[in-house]
Amino acid sequence: MNILILGYGKMGKIISAIAEERGHTIIGKITEENISDLDALDGTTIDVAIEFSQPEAAISNITWALEQGIPVVSGTTGWLDKKPDIERLALSKGGTFFYASNFSIGVNIFFKINRYLAKLMDEQPSYKVSMEEVHHTEKKDAPSGTAITLAEDIINKVSRAKRWNLDTDPIDNEHNILISSKRINEVPGTHTVTYQSDIDDIEIKHTAHNRKGFALGAVLVAEWIKDRKGLLTMNDFLSF
Template sequence: MKVALIGYGKMGKTIEQILLDRGHQVVLIIDKDNLHDLNNTNLQQADVAIEFSNPESAVHNMLACFDAGTPVVCGSTGWLSRKEEIEKACTVKNAGLIHASNFSLGVNLFFELNRSLARLMHPHKEYAVQLTEIHHSAKLDAPSGTAISLAEQVMESYTEKARWVNSPSDNPADLYIESQRIDPAPGTHTITYSSPIDDISITHTAHSRQGFALGAVLAAEFLAGKKGIYTMRQVLGL
């Protein structure tokens, strides 16, 4: 499989090593110093692109991949206000896309556990629900995309929650996500149900970037040669 890497920070370098270890070829690397190389001719060399840049660049990068006819796996977060626009563009261009707030196998299993626990807890009104996420200080967006996904999953059952918020709120329609930035934490997410009698919590703690990077590579292997919009649930058969 020939891969274009868009974004060559710590995550991009980890993904590159996993690609090489799995026998794939990196045919294009795009970073802030060679953005002019992000064009149709160069992208068309690749069977699939893996995009881990930043919220400001991600939309432009995905659109460039659609124009080139190159399926793209996007792991950037912080751009979801334009999700509808991107998914429409993907469909119009007959392109391929997987975007996820988190590609880790463990996190995607955790997502399933989160949905199930929320369904179990919702009838028990004595329990209040709250989310906490901890990341390193270089994390650009808060709350994390993973925390937002977890909150949205909780709200599938807690329909009385109208929105998530990133600061304490007395509004019962708000679901609070507490964001902490502590080095060198790669990422910890906790959902807690608290009552006057006891607390119930589930937590996922990442120990390194390897899990995220491997999941992105698995997604790329799944997406290569495909058209349409897919999710990590489909990649992992969940």
Template sequence: MKIAILGYGRMGKTIEQIAINRNHEVVYKTSEKINTEALQKADIAIDFSIPDAAFENITTCFQNNIPVVSGTTGWLNRYDEAVKLCKKHESAFIYASNFSLGVNLFFQLNENLARLMNKFEDYKVGVEEIHHTKKLDKPSGTAITLTESILKNSNKQNWKLTDASETVAENEVPVIAKREDDVKGTHTVKYSSTIDDIEIKHTAHSREGFALGAVIAAEWLCNKKGVFTMKDVLGF
């Protein structure tokens, strides 16, 4: 498989190494505006750019008949527009807030737990995420995915970015986002009552889990058409 890497930062470099280790070829890599002639040498693109560049990167790939796997967060106000363009150009697309296989298992646990806990009103739910200080978006896309799953499987209506000292409305899920040096990503979902707490937590130890999942998603998506998620890739 010939891969284009859009966003050649720390994640892009990790993706490159894993792709090569899995016998793929990286034929184009950039952190600048896409050169379409170079892009067309690829079978698929993996986008880990920045929020301001993601939509243009993704839709340029669609226009050039290149499937896209994107893990860039912070641009989802244009996600529906990207999906429409993918379908218009009969291309293929997977977006995930987190490609780590462990995180996607964690997403499933969170969904099941939210459905179960919805019956017990004494427990108050909250989400916390911690990332490195260079992460641009806040809260993380992973935290948003976790929270939106809670909303879908409970009687909560909204989420609110807050800190530990702030009280939120009864129908809101508080989301706390912290930035600390050299944290790869820690996400915690906590249900608290006056009697006890129930907590699930995922801690990333390196970027390799995110990169490996993105390459596996690209392997799965290559030669397909349509819009998919990591649930499709993993068979959930």
């Protein structure tokens, strides 16, 4: 496949390397510095765009690709208030848009475990749920998109959990999921969900050892969506 990389930071570089190892061709590597290079690209020669940029660049990057009729795989977080607009654009163009807050296969299995545990804990009101997420210091958004996905899945299953907020916020009551968001140098990503009572704690945890799992997942998805249309997620990819 011919792949366009939108966002060539640490993730973009690993994605590019893995894609080339799997026999794909990188048509372009777009950053803030060379964004004008998009004007010279022929969208008909690009099979898929993989977008891992920054929140402030994601909307314009994805919009450009969808306008060109290019399927988009996006993993950028911190811009999701505009996601409905992007989804409408993708549908109006008859295009393909695949979004995931995390492309790691392990994390998506963790998501499924989190939903199942939350369903069980809905019947156990004595347990208070909280979360902790730790990422590298270069990650700008807090909490992470992965943490938000975990929290929203809990809210959908646990009736007493009404909302989430950072533990640095002033609001703290029994209906909130408090999220501790930490930034430590060179930590790829660790997410912990804890149900705590006076008697005991129940905890599930996912620890990434490096970024390769995220990058490989994005490339595998790019291979998978090539001939598909519509709005797609990891649940579709993994048949969850």
